[in-house]
Amino acid sequence: MSAHPKEATEDELAPTETQGYKVGQSKTVAELAALDQEDESLQRWKASLGLGPNAAAGxxxxxxxxxxxxxxxxxxxxxxxxxxxxxxxxxxxxxxxxxxxxxxxxxxxxxxxxxxxxxxxxxxxxxxxxxxxxxxxxxxxxxxxxxxxxxxxxxxxxxxxxxxxxxxxxxxxxxxxxxxxx
The missing domain is CATH 2.70.50.30 (Coagulation Factor XIII, subunit A, domain 1)
Incomplete structure (x- = not known):
């Protein structure tokens, strides 16, 4: 099915791909919060991003x-x-x-x-x-x-x-x- 001539096509609305860029593995908020528990400064930084120990995904x-x-x-x-x-x-x-x-x-x-x-x-x-x-x-x-x-x-x-x-x-x-x- 072709698009109406006045409408933007899917190709026009496709994001530009950056050569060599690979999307990293997704981690949940809870998984990120659990990483590096022994690093106190990193835990404070993650808490400032909303990734603290109480960051359970809903x-x-x-x-x-x-x-x-x-x-x-x-x-x-x-x-x-x-x-x-x-x-x-x-x-x-x-x-x-x-x-x-x-x-x-x-x-x-x-x-x-x-x-x-x-x-x-x-x-x-x-x-x-x-x-x-x-x-x-x-x-x-x-x-x-x-x-x-x-x-x-x-x-x-x-x-x-x-x-x-x-x-x-x-x-x-x-x-x-x-x-x-x-």
Whole structure:
């Protein structure tokens, strides 16, 4: 089955592979907490990461997206999915990790206009341990296109978050338009 011409394909949303990189063996939070019990300083460091002796996993690994946001110094608080042309902006996400460590978390995003890819973002988020507090990551600033041609259509976006195990934690489509004003 072929993808709709405006949608990002699976190939476009596949993370870049680093030649020679091999994903390490996964260990549970409990297994990591049990390592090197005799090293007091290492145990303190692991406790600061949430890997202390009481770090019992309560289920399977989960990444929960809380928000995907757009920020700009000129952005008004009342925003729909319209981006002001020629303005600098950043995309960011807020998420939590539950139960086990997630390694190699990545954000991928493909922007298309009239079925043609006009932008692709791939950002490494890193590895995260489980905790109640949310993590927030803001990506590098970009400048939105400007001019009459840039304002003449709708931009289709597909955003995805994956990890080293190729688990897809988020995959959704959205869109925006460009305008002279917010």
């Amino acid at each position: 289920g399977s690994k989960k990444v929960i997206l809380k928000t995907l946001f757009l920020s700009s110094p000129t952005l008004s608080k009342d925003i729909s999915v319209t981006i002001k042309e020629g303005v600098e902006y950043s995309v960011g996400i807020t998420f939590t990790v539950e139960n086990e460590i997630v390694s190699g978390l990545r954000f991928l995003q493909v922007v298309k206009r009239s079925g043609i890819t006009v932008d692709k973002t791939e950002a490494m988020l890193g590895s995260y341990g489980p905790q109640e507090a949310s993590y927030t990551k803001v990506f590098a600033s970009e400048e939105s296109p400007s001019g009459m041609l840039a304002r003449s259509g709708t931009y289709n976006v597909r955003s995805r978050v994956t990890d080293d195990d190729k688990q897809v934690w988020l995959d959704f489509e959205w869109g925006f338009k460009l305008a002279k004003e917010w």
